[in-house]
Amino acid sequence: MSLNRFTWSRFFKMCRRLEMVRRIAEKEWKEQLREKRYLAAGILMGLLFITALISSKAYYENEQHLRLHAQQGIEENWLNQRDKNPHGAAHYGIYLFKPESRLALIDRGVNRYAGTAFFVEGHVRNEAQFRKIEDETGLVRFGELTPAYILITLMPLFIILIGFNAFTKEREGGTWRMLQSHNVSMRKVLIGKWAGVAFTVLMLFIPMFIVMGLIIYSVSGFGEFSLTHYMILGAVYTLYYLIFINLTLIVSWFSKHSGTAFITLLAIWITATLVVPKLFVSAAQYFHPLPDTNTVTEMYREARAGGIDGHNPASARELERKVMEEHGVDRLEDLPFNFAGYRLQVGEEYDTKAYNYVFAHIRSAISGQDILIRKGSVLSPFLPVRNLSMGLAYTDVENHWDFSEAVERYRQDFVLYLNEDLMYSSRTGETYLAGSDVWAAKPDFSYELPGMGEVFRAQTGNLFILIGWVAFSFLALLTIRPTSGEG
Amino acid sequence: MLQTIKLTKKYGDVIAVNNLDLQINQGEIYCLLGPNGAGKTTTVNLFMGFVAPTDGKVLINGMDVALNARETKQHISYIPENLALYPNLTGFENLEFFAGLSNGRLADADLKILLREAGLQQSAFDQRVSGYSKGMRQKVGVAIALAKDSKALILDEPTSGLDPQASNEFARLLEILSDKGVAILMTTHDLFRARETGTRIGIMSDGVLRREFNAKDVKHNELEQVYLEQVLQNVQEA
Numbered sequence: 174m175s176l177n178r179f180t181w182s183r184f185f186k187m188c189r190r191l192e193m194v195r196r197i198a199e200k201e202w203k204e205q206l207r208e209k210r211y212l213a214a215g216i217l218m219g220l221l222f223i224t225a226l227i228s229s230k231a232y233y234e235n236e237q238h239l240r241l242h243a244q245q246g247i248e249e250n251w252l253n254q255r256d257k258n259p260h261g262a263a264h265y266g267i268y269l270f271k272p273e274s275r276l277a278l279i280d281r282g283v284n285r286y287a288g289t290a291f292f293v294e295g296h297v298r299n300e301a302q303f304r305k306i307e308d309e310t311g312l313v314r315f316g317e318l319t320p321a322y323i324l325i326t327l328m329p330l331f332i333i334l335i336g337f338n339a340f341t342k343e344r345e346g347g348t349w350r351m352l353q354s355h356n357v358s359m360r361k362v363l364i365g366k367w368a369g370v371a372f373t374v375l376m377l378f379i380p381m382f383i384v385m386g387l388i389i390y391s392v393s394g395f396g397e398f399s400l401t402h403y404m405i406l407g408a409v410y411t412l413y414y415l416i417f418i419n420l421t422l423i424v425s426w427f428s429k430h431s432g433t434a435f436i437t438l439l440a441i442w443i444t445a446t447l448v449v450p451k452l453f454v455s456a457a458q459y460f461h462p463l464p465d466t467n468t469v470t471e472m473y474r475e476a477r478a479g480g481i482d483g484h485n486p487a488s489a490r491e492l493e494r495k496v497m498e499e500h501g502v503d504r505l506e507d508l509p510f511n512f513a514g515y516r517l518q519v520g521e522e523y524d525t526k527a528y529n530y531v532f533a534h535i536r537s538a539i540s541g542q543d544i545l546i547r548k549g550s551v552l553s554p555f556l557p558v559r560n561l562s563m564g565l566a567y568t569d570v571e572n573h574w575d576f577s578e579a580v581e582r583y584r585q586d587f588v589l590y591l592n593e594d595l596m597y598s599s600r601t602g603e604t605y606l607a608g609s610d611v612w613a614a615k616p617d618f619s620y621e622l623p624g625m626g627e628v629f630r631a632q633t634g635n636l637f638i639l640i641g642w643v644a645f646s647f648l649a650l651l652t653i654r655p656t657s658g659e660g
Numbered sequence: 661m662l663q664t665i666k667l668t669k670k671y672g673d674v675i676a677v678n679n680l681d682l683q684i685n686q687g688e689i690y691c692l693l694g695p696n697g698a699g700k701t702t703t704v705n706l707f708m709g710f711v712a713p714t715d716g717k718v719l720i721n722g723m724d725v726a727l728n729a730r731e732t733k734q735h736i737s738y739i740p741e742n743l744a745l746y747p748n749l750t751g752f753e754n755l756e757f758f759a760g761l762s763n764g765r766l767a768d769a770d771l772k773i774l775l776r777e778a779g780l781q782q783s784a785f786d787q788r789v790s791g792y793s794k795g796m797r798q799k800v801g802v803a804i805a806l807a808k809d810s811k812a813l814i815l816d817e818p819t820s821g822l823d824p825q826a827s828n829e830f831a832r833l834l835e836i837l838s839d840k841g842v843a844i845l846m847t848t849h850d851l852f853r854a855r856e857t858g859t860r861i862g863i864m865s866d867g868v869l870r871r872e873f874n875a876k877d878v879k880h881n882e883l884e885q886v887y888l889e890q891v892l893q894n895v896q897e898a
Contacts, residue, residue: 196760200746200753207748207788347744354708354738355761355808356730 197365263295282568419646453549461541483520514596691858737805759807795826
């Protein structure tokens with residue numbers, strides 16, 4: 174009985190505490206709602222967001238249309254190509270397009286820069302093409318208006334705008350003294366303010382997020398929509414906003430004047446969203462430079478040196494001798510396969526080895542850059558969120574590489590298939606002509622976007638850093654002592 | 661109800677309040693007069709716990725403010741010279757908010773009664789405070805004090821800047837509160853108002869309480885003369 178009374182008494186006390194916090198939060202929210210500049214900023218954010226969303230939707234619908242058109246044309250061209258030597262068909266090549274998640278509408282990531290289409294052909298591992306950035310003017314350097322840009326870059330600015338004077342306005346306006354004259358703990362005022370700002374932010378973000386989800390869901394014929402990914406993306410953005418809400422309130426608490434608080438927070442925003450990312454990207458490029466085209470060509474030539482050239486019989490005399498010896502024949506014509514096809518395949522394997530060497534070097538440089546940039550995440554929560562956002566939207570560098578590797582594996586199968594057709598459908602030389610049945614039976618390319626587990630494995634570091642930022646900002650908020658805010 | 665014992669407050673070498681002994685009982689309106697820099701506002705701030713005393717004690721309902729900052733605030737209401745309210749909220753909403761901080765939830769009808777008692781026009785209840793005059797804001801302040809139902813009220817020059825009518829209305833409200841047994845400490849420059857409204861009057865200068873009078877026993881001329889002597893002494897010392 175006494176335990177029950179004790180429990181109820183604690184429960185009511187807690188309810189009363191929460192009621193107090195609710196009152197403060199409600200007051201805060203009412204004030205913000207009635208402040209015209211906040212309302213104007215909120216409406217502006219909403220309009221920008223809708224514009225970004227519509228433009229992103231139009232962009233992807235257009236891209237999807239072009240892609241479908243191109244895919245159909247490429248498939249038809251491949252199937253309807255004239256009879257020709259299979260290795261010639263390998264040079265004729267095909268295009269493969271990177272499948273996309275519908276979340277790419279939110280965050281285009283590196284797609285516009287890295288490209289989404291790969292030309293698959295014999296001997297050469299091509300980098301991606303169809304880079305939209307190449308078709309655009311220099312104005313794109315000022316940044317694209319995408320939903321991710323609004324949500325990651327501009328939203329913190331909105332948080333700063335509504336929260337920078339959360340405490341300073343009370344001190345400047347004299348209401349701080351009024352609050353102090355009441356029997357209310359300053360900790361509750363702090364929590365109430367936090368809840369008020371957080372509520373305003375969520376009241377803007379949640380409708381935006383729902384509208385965005387509905388629009389993405391309604392886009393037809395484009396990628397897959399994973400609700401789990403979408404909700405996780407929403408959670409990542411929310412955690413990010415919590416960091417900025419906390420930082421904003423901390424600065425407001427310790428600032429004497431609203432102007433000082435605003436300038437300080439603006440400096441933090443510029444540092445977090447512009448300075449640190451650019452600084453670390455520049456440092457990454459400096460310490461882990463990517464080889465330029467000439468260097469890549471030179472590296473390839475060095476790695477390829479001494480290898481067999483599939484198109485040059487003179488370079489394969491030793492191979493001829495070995496193969497004939499293995500099969501116990503004196504003439505190439507007596508081999509159970511067309512040696513020309515075999516030579517082309519061996520040459521292809523030399524090419525692959527050389528490209529593997531070159532791409533391993535490039536990949537290593539990119540990994541080095543990634544590690545260095547990740548270190549920058551300790552100085553700015555913008556970086557882990559940017560990476561997580563791209564990762565969940567499958568538009569990050571990691572995903573680009575994953576697809577690039579899948580394309581390369583397919584390229585090897587594709588060329589092997591054609592070279593083997595030459596080897597086993599003819600006896601000698603390269604005069605054999607394959608037909609439509611060969612083209613129709615080429616290996617199918619299939620690629621599935623990595624599952625959630627793989628995405629999380631790739632993003633573990635970013636996720637931990639983001640959670641670290643959230644924890645750090647809450648700890649910093651907790652260090653505020655009621656007496657330190659006396660005005 | 662309100663008491664100071666040997667209260668001293670120093671800011672560096674400057675003594676703002678010096679060895680102040682004050683006792684204000686329930687139902688009393690104590691008007692603290694004094695020129696600028698006399699230490700009136702510092703005394704108010706010490707009662708409110710906004711600043712800590714250098715020496716001595718401030719007691720509210722027998723509790724030391726320095727040791728029981730939050731508990732003592734349950735018993736005290738405060739109206740500063742320029743009552744700060746939230747400009748984007750209405751008078752009613754401001755009252756609802758502050759009343760909620762101290763006294764739980766009051767029904768809307770009760771809050772409106774308090775605003776009416778404080779003399780605020782009905783039409784102003786739902787207007788934003790940003791459009792209020794100083795007198796209207798002070799009335800909301802009185803309503804907040806009424807809602808808190810506290811045993812003591814501290815006012816820091818509440819009538820300064822009010823027109824005579826508003827000042828009279830304000831004085832009437834203080835009398836109502838006094839009749840309810842509230843102990844009131846009011847700092848002011850207004851000798852006439854102090855004598856008309858107060859039950860006791862203290863004259864302070866240089867942080868020292870120089871003289872005390874029963875308001876009924878002192879004539880206006882006498883009060884004025886003593887007050888001017890203190891001001892003159894201040895000027896000469898300066």
